[in-house]
Amino acid sequence: MGKGKTMAEGSRNEPAMDAKRFAALAAAYGGDLRRWPEAERMAGAIFAPSETGQAILRHAGTLDARLDSYRVDAPDKALHGSILQAAGRHFVQRRRQRFWWLGLGLAGIGLAGAVAGLALVSIVTPEVQPDHYVLDANATAFGDASPDRDAIGEDL
Amino acid sequence: MSADPDEELVRRVGAGDPAAVQTLVARKLPRILALAVRMLGDAAEAEDVAQEAFLRIWRHASRWRRGNARFDSWIHRVTLNLCYDRLRRKREWVTDDLPEMVDPAALPDAHPQEDAVRVERALQGIAPRQREAIILVYYQEMSNIDAAATLEISIDALESLLSRGRRSLQAILARDGADE
Numbered sequence: 307m308g309k310g311k312t313m314a315e316g317s318r319n320e321p322a323m324d325a326k327r328f329a330a331l332a333a334a335y336g337g338d339l340r341r342w343p344e345a346e347r348m349a350g351a352i353f354a355p356s357e358t359g360q361a362i363l364r365h366a367g368t369l370d371a372r373l374d375s376y377r378v379d380a381p382d383k384a385l386h387g388s389i390l391q392a393a394g395r396h397f398v399q400r401r402r403q404r405f406w407w408l409g410l411g412l413a414g415i416g417l418a419g420a421v422a423g424l425a426l427v428s429i430v431t432p433e434v435q436p437d438h439y440v441l442d443a444n445a446t447a448f449g450d451a452s453p454d455r456d457a458i459g460e461d462l
Numbered sequence: 463m464s465a466d467p468d469e470e471l472v473r474r475v476g477a478g479d480p481a482a483v484q485t486l487v488a489r490k491l492p493r494i495l496a497l498a499v500r501m502l503g504d505a506a507e508a509e510d511v512a513q514e515a516f517l518r519i520w521r522h523a524s525r526w527r528r529g530n531a532r533f534d535s536w537i538h539r540v541t542l543n544l545c546y547d548r549l550r551r552k553r554e555w556v557t558d559d560l561p562e563m564v565d566p567a568a569l570p571d572a573h574p575q576e577d578a579v580r581v582e583r584a585l586q587g588i589a590p591r592q593r594e595a596i597i598l599v600y601y602q603e604m605s606n607i608d609a610a611a612t613l614e615i616s617i618d619a620l621e622s623l624l625s626r627g628r629r630s631l632q633a634i635l636a637r638d639g640a641d642e
Contacts, residue, residue, distance in 0.1 A: 334624035335606075341599060343606045343617075369632055373600055376581035378496040385495070385509050389487050389516045396520040397478045 323349035325358045336373075337366035468533035476524035487516065493534075493602060494541050500597045501545040503586045511544045535612040538602065542594060542612070549590065584634040592627030595620055 328350060335341045339350050353359045471489075474482035494515050498508035518540050526533065585593055591613075598609040599620075610620040 330621070330625070333628060334621040335599060336628070341603070369628055369635075370600075372577060372581055372635060373596075373631075375577040376500070376585070377578065378499045379505075381491045381495045381509075381512070385512065386487060386491060389491065389513055390484065392513065392517060393483045393487070393520050394480075396517070397480075397483075400478070 323353045325353075325362075328353050328359060329362050332362045332366040336370045337363040338370060466528055466532045466534075469528060472519075472523050472526050472533050475519070476526065483520075486519070490519075490534075490537060491516075494537065497538060497541050497597060497602060498545055500582075500585060500601060501542065501590075501593065502548060503582055507548055511541060511548065514544050515541045531611045532608060535604075535608050538598065538604070538612045539614075546590070580635060580638050581631075584631050584638065587634050588627055588630040592623050592630060595623035596627045596631070599624060 323346065327346075331342050331346060331350060335343075339347050339354065342350055354363060468486075468489075471482055471486055475486050491512060495508055495512045498511040498515075499505055502508050502511070515537060519537060526536070531539070585596070588596075594613060595609065598604045598612060599606065602609075604612065606617055606620055610617050613620065613623075615623075
């Protein structure tokens, strides 16, 4: 077995193959070279006709033949149909949700527009000022501006 | 990494194209169902898993982006996770309700032990991770790179699981008296 081999490498690159590696590959992937790592198939095919290679493949092939006997029936029409129906329901529901969100979005945009419009009106429109101030005769900086009693007294 | 043969189809499914939905079901259902049947050893449960796996596809198709794995690897991973959920539940149920395991071979009405039945039982008898590896590489005919990506392990770890799994299968089948 290759040490430190990464997923990206996939397999070894060396062209030649020894019996040990050949046996390890057969033990893992079985006797059919089509299941072997792509990069090692060619080297495996070169080694395979040897006596050792044939013995290893025969041994692995015995289990392969047993495994091949276990077949799974193709999916029946009912299952196929129910999966398609579920898909139909899902996509219809998704379209409805999209419309719903679209409606909600439009309503939101409308509401936001109304709020923005109100805000704009309140900013742009100048504050209404009265034409003149009606001053309370008593509201001066000096407080009560009524005729000075003392002055009246003096006049008397 | 090479191009993903399913990428364009999944994109169309994500857009809600009914023809793409049909094509995807025709292309993937046999694989997904076979994977679930062999993982669970129960055809009815496998059908439930297949339906659930497709619901996940419909939900994720519009958002699916190829990362490190192909779509086929992703849906295999999803299916395996769904199988594991069921295996866990089954184990809990067996532990909770049955004091001891029943040997199906001992049942008087058991069918004649055909080779396929023996292999099916042998597959259920090995460690789930070894079973996964063998199913992906042997039955699903995944490349070692895709199988390792699906199982999220290195190639070395995959080869180790495969070797140990095949050895275990051989031992079980030999014990079962089926080896020639």
